[in-house]
Amino acid sequence: MKIGIIGLGLIGGSILKKLAGFGHELYAVTRSHETLRHVESLVKSCSDKYEILSNCEVVFVCTPIGKILETLDRLEGIVPESCVVTDVASVKEFVTKKKYSFKFIPSHPMAGTENSGYGASFPELFVGAKWVLTPYDCPIDACEVKILLELVEQMGAKSIIADAKEHDKAVAMISHLPMYISQCLYNAFKDNKLAMKLASSGFRDTTRLAMTDLTLACDMLSFNGKNIQEAQNVFISELENLKSENYLEKITEISSSRRKMYNSDGKNIV
Ligand code: NAP
Secondary structure (H helix, E strand, O other): OEEEEEOOOHHHHHHHHHHHHHOOEEEEEOOOHHHHHHHOOOOOEEEOOHHHHOOOOEEEEOOOHHHHHHHHHHHOOOOOOOOEEEEOOOOOHHHOOOOOOOEEOOEEEOOOOOOOOHHHOOOOOOOOOEEEEOOOOOOOOOHHHHHHHHHHHHOOOEEEEOOHHHHHHHHHHHHHHHHHHHHHHHHHHOOOHHHHHHOOHHHHHHOHHHHOOHHHHHHHHHHOHHHHHHHHHHHHHHHHHOOOOOHHHHHHHHHHHHHOOEOOOOOEOO
């Protein structure tokens, strides 16, 4: 297929590197001259101009959350009406407000690392990960959804169709609030010199998300703030309640249920 990718950071770069292995004709839009040099051998064409996407059948918009709407607007009149366009932003409801001339299906790959930029991207990022599609302007069995499902599966991910609002609530619980807690946990104790010296794998693992890319972290908080606040309220009441009664019984249940959530490769098997 003729596939365009805009924004060659961690996610866009990983999509490009993976799809390059399947013989697709790839078109990459990047603002970086350095990235341009790196991807030349993988793509049919790369440029900082959106016009190279004019014959694409599918386009992945992989810019920061705060730039997604602007990027989608710029595609109007450039890509054909039949083109299937998806964005990969970690928040979904805000992109479902508008009708576009092309076939737009929002999506969100549930994979990432604390690193950003093309240098951090790798082709196996999506293998075994979930990839959420939130179609809002077409039926879920429309052919544009099927095209995207096939590409998602080609990248090794498992697709899930969800409502954008429900998606945003869910990611606030399992991704955005955990990042915020991780930042708070680190910040709360970082000045205790002995604690920092003693900190080992437990503290390392629970504060990994404190290193989330700064633009992404700020965007998550501003674009999904209400859902994060609601999740925070539930979490705070859990902090208060868990230790109160039947602690052993409760943590026995928590431990057993958490052990069943991931396989030995660290993939979510729920
Ligand atoms: P990233 O590594 O920083 O990549 C974003 C890319 O967008 C940059 O490399 C740059 O590409 C381009 N870009 C940066 N600023 C821009 C601007 N002002 N205008 C236009 N383009 C700009 O970030 P990422 O982690 O790949 O995130 C990209 C998208 O993926 C976000 O919408 C995010 O919500 C979503 N996402 C991230 C993760 C994660 O864990 N990181 C997971 C799932 C989804 P060029 O230099 O090539 O122009």
